[in-house]
Ligand SMILES: *[C@@H]1O[C@H](CO)[C@@H](O)[C@H](O)[C@H]1NC(C)=O
Ligand SMILES: *[C@@H]1O[C@H](CO)[C@@H](O)[C@H](O)[C@H]1NC(C)=O
Ligand SMILES: *[C@@H]1O[C@H](CO)[C@@H](O)[C@H](O)[C@H]1NC(C)=O
Ligand SMILES: *[C@@H]1O[C@H](CO)[C@@H](O)[C@H](O)[C@H]1NC(C)=O
């Protein structure tokens with residue numbers, strides 16, 4: 001850009017000088033010998049000025065096309081940048097997949113030993129108690145006594161002492177959360193990527209008094225959390241109604257508004273509103289009328305994340321029009337010991 005400007009500045013100066021010369025000339029030759037000479041000079045100056053003006057115009061046009069080319073290049077770069085971002089995400093999940101395979105093998109070795117003791121509920125806290133301290137995917141065994149199915153879970157063994165079972169994660173953004181009742185009941189997505197563990201599993205796991213921890217990251221890379229010292233769901237007959245108590249954290253208490261409300265999906269409107277919140281907000285959630293947070297909303301990328309009200313919102317931090325970059329919801333029983 002600076003390169004293109006220099007000739008224009010020089011030409012501009014030249015124009016000024018010429019104009020100055022034109023203004024001074026008649027004074028210097030205050031009594032010219034012939035009017036003809038004066039007017040010829042003026043005419044020739046005028047022609048030169050006109051020529052310079054047209055050159056200036058041409059340069060202006062050239063700069064405009066240069067600018068368009070630059071804008072195109074910037075857009076192209078932005079596109080490449082986004083593609084690279086997706087590749088990094090993919091590599092990241094492949095890496096953690098390899099990492100986790102090792103852990104699963106370890107676990108399967110240990111399971112034959114622990115399978116007989118049916119006195120504990122299997123979750124990440126009980127794995128932690130058995131000295132599994134690496135965050136990652138674990139396969140919980142089927143338990144005849146507790147009548148629990150085999151279940152893959154993701155354990156956070158790092159945050160605040162660990163022992164957390166993830167019930168939800170959004171970070172890749174390729175999994176739709178606009179699903180029906182049955183899918184929200186049974187769970188969907190991939191345990192190392194984006195998923196909903198399933199209302200039936202969450203209901204079962206929160207039969208023991210549990211804490212809910214929600215971690216959120218915005219597009220500026222800041223993270224905040226909200227913790228509820230008590231969290232449980234009612235059973236399916238009671239529409240997986242939410243019960244919460246004892247908020248703490250720095251993200252704001254944006255799940256309180258959803259306390260004591262039923263779960264709704266696009267094919268089950270159980271909200272407290274004439275609107276159909278699940279359809280409007282494009283996810284399954286404990287909609288009231290409608291939201292003060294919607295962690296199962298639409299995943300919007302940077303640039304698009306402030307343009308809609310159906311995103312992954314947490315009003316207590318960024319209001320109704322800001323869709324978060326990353327969310328994790330995780331639970332841990334009160335009985336957990338570090
Ligand atoms: C106008 O500028 C062009 C290019 O610099 C030059 O070739 C031409 O002789 C100029 N015309 C006049 C009348 O000065
Ligand atoms: C949720 O409602 C119950 C009453 O059903 C109340 O005891 C509890 O404090 C409420 N939770 C929050 C976070 O306000
Ligand atoms: C909330 O915390 C208070 C104080 O620690 C406690 O007495 C109460 O039982 C808690 N509520 C629930 C529902 O766990
Ligand atoms: C919540 O679900 C229960 C049982 O499924 C139902 O009786 C109740 O009417 C529902 N509440 C609302 C507001 O839809």
Ligand SMILES: *[C@@H]1O[C@H](CO)[C@@H](O)[C@H](O)[C@H]1NC(C)=O
Pocket residue numbers: 307308309319320321
């Ligand atoms: C959110 O977006 C809606 C519609 O696009 C607009 O009417 C509203 O003013 C916005 N609210 C805020 C707090 O930006």
Ligand SMILES: [Ca+2]
Pocket residue numbers: 269270271272273274275276277
């Ligand atoms: Ca409704």
